[in-house]
Amino acid sequence: MSVTTEKTVRDLALEQPGAARIFETLGIDYCCGGKQSLEQACRAANVSVGKVLGALEAAHQSESAASKDVDWQTAPLGDLISHIKSTHHKYTTAEIARLGPLFDKVCSVHGERHPELSKLRATFRGLAQELGTHMLKEEMMLFPYIERMEESVIQKEPILPSPFGSVQNPVSMMEHEHDSAGNALRDLRATSNGYAAPSDGCVTYQTLYKTLEEFEADLHQHIHLENNILFPRAIALEHAH
Numbered sequence: 001m002s003v004t005t006e007k008t009v010r011d012l013a014l015e016q017p018g019a020a021r022i023f024e025t026l027g028i029d030y031c032c033g034g035k036q037s038l039e040q041a042c043r044a045a046n047v048s049v050g051k052v053l054g055a056l057e058a059a060h061q062s063e064s065a066a067s068k069d070v071d072w073q074t075a076p077l078g079d080l081i082s083h084i085k086s087t088h089h090k091y092t093t094a095e096i097a098r099l100g101p102l103f104d105k106v107c108s109v110h111g112e113r114h115p116e117l118s119k120l121r122a123t124f125r126g127l128a129q130e131l132g133t134h135m136l137k138e139e140m141m142l143f144p145y146i147e148r149m150e151e152s153v154i155q156k157e158p159i160l161p162s163p164f165g166s167v168q169n170p171v172s173m174m175e176h177e178h179d180s181a182g183n184a185l186r187d188l189r190a191t192s193n194g195y196a197a198p199s200d201g202c203v204t205y206q207t208l209y210k211t212l213e214e215f216e217a218d219l220h221q222h223i224h225l226e227n228n229i230l231f232p233r234a235i236a237l238e239h240a241h
Helices: 009-015 019-026 038-045 049-066 077-110 116-154 168-191 203-240
Strands: none
Touching (some): 009 019, 116 203
16 A cells, blocks of 8 residues: 555545544544645644554554454354454444544534434444443453353363353343344434435544444444354354253
8 A cells, every 4th residue: 555645634534444543643634634735734743754654554454454354154262252352342442432522523513504413423322332331241251251161162171151041141132232233323324314424514524424334334244243153153062062
């Protein structure tokens, strides 16, 4: 990937996933000052161009690495759990923290002309709260049990009884919460008109919608890995032993 320093920060923020995140972290104005070239924007923010180019390149590399296929149907369950936590749980937590201020900024500027924004923000806040609790339950209770269960099978030892009976019990609860998250995502997409920013939407408005759409795509992949691969494999493992 090559980023030219002549390109505007607005274009970079819209074209490259992760660029807006980097600009926010480094204090580079990609909204009101979005027409500046990357070089001009770095000078204004007193940040070295090299530092920004390095961060953009690193983000691109990690996106490429993350897209490499792994057959999670056959990989160890411990590896799958580690992937879910380090990729999807980490991303979800970081994006929830980032989207809060983005929503506040867009609502304060555009809220009067676009009343759907307050509904969007309320739906997202509810989803964010649910996901925070949901991921904590997985990481504290369900995931460690699945990992212990797999270790016992590998070591040919009996599986220790769980505090929640069959693994099917917490799995059913997690799947129910996934359904609730899916409904919230559908509401967000409908309220935002398919994440199509209005014609008077500034770059921050467009970034908000783009980020929500990326959040939706990641959560779909996240839920797919759990509902369709991790949970069925864990139940099958329990039944087989």
